[in-house]
Amino acid sequence: MKLSFKAVDGHDKYLGLPTYIGDSKKQVFQIVQDRVWKKLKGWREKFHSQAGREVLIKSIAQAIPTYAMQCFLLPVSILDEIKKLCRNFFWGQKKDERKMSWVAWEKFYAPKSHGGLGFQDMRNLNRALLAKQAWRIMTNEDSLMSKVLKGKYFPNSSFLEAKISPNMSYTWRSILGARDVLEMGARKVVGDGTTTLIRKDPWIPSLPNFKNSTIIWG
Known part of the structure; x- marks a missing residue:
């Protein structure tokens, strides 16, 4: 019996994430930036108060990259561009119109009790999410993920002693890049x-x- 299934040699994505990371990390993760841009672009033509824009940035725009940031260390250029998009949207920029940013964006990272707005620092968030994965590997040694990674990358040492090798996957390299957060x-x-x-x-x-x-x- 023949089924009308299309055979493929490989999958570009799995669960929405790329299965292969080449030399151009920015090109691979451009889709994350584009998703944020599409959301903000749709909101720009609508009237939102500044408080409303704050909620949209926190709940949606800054949440979109979170899934990918749990597995990969996103390029700094991508994270900085997402920050720029959120900043322009917050201050009310429409189309090519440029508006004055009255407060440095980095000051908004502080909680409201300290004079900020509680926005996420995307670079620190990325490293924190990867450090959380590292913590799971350290503390759940019997999990399937920990066993697979240990057998492949550090069979004769602890996670904190795992060495960087040229043939490691980008996911593993990203997790090791956040190891110092745990240390x-x-x-x-x-x-x-x-x-x-x-x-x-x-x-x-x-x-x-x-x-x-x-x-x-x-």
């Missing part, structure tokens, strides 16, 4: 000592690699 605030629980490296793991404040701890793993 800045991680503390090892000694427990029975079987998994603790006395001179390497940050477990006592007198060691050189111990930093202000905010998270704990066993």
Whole structure:
């Protein structure tokens, strides 16, 4: 029996994300910027108060890249362009009209209790989301994701000791790129000592690699 299925050699996307990352990262992730632009472009012709524009930016425009940022370190140029689009929309720019930005956009990153608006710093958000994936690998060693990544990239070492290799995927490279976020605030629980490296793991404040701890793993 023959079925009318079309055979394909490969898939450009899977679950909305690219399956292959070439040399031009900006070209691959341009689709993320375009999605944000399409949303903002549709809103520009409508009347919105500045408070309304704030809600749209937070709930939709800055949320669109979040899915991709959980898996990939997006190019800085893409993140900066998204920031520019959100900034122009917030100040009420329409079409090619340019309006004055009365406050530096970076000041809006602060919470409202500190005089800001609570907008996301896209670069920091990207690294935080990738650090969250790194945390899952460290703390859920029995998960399928952790087992696959450990078997492929660091079979004989811990995650914090995993080395960068030329044949690694861009997803793994992105996660390793956010590893320092964990190292800045991680503390090892000694427990029975079987998994603790006395001179390497940050477990006592007198060691050189111990930093202000905010998270704990066993």
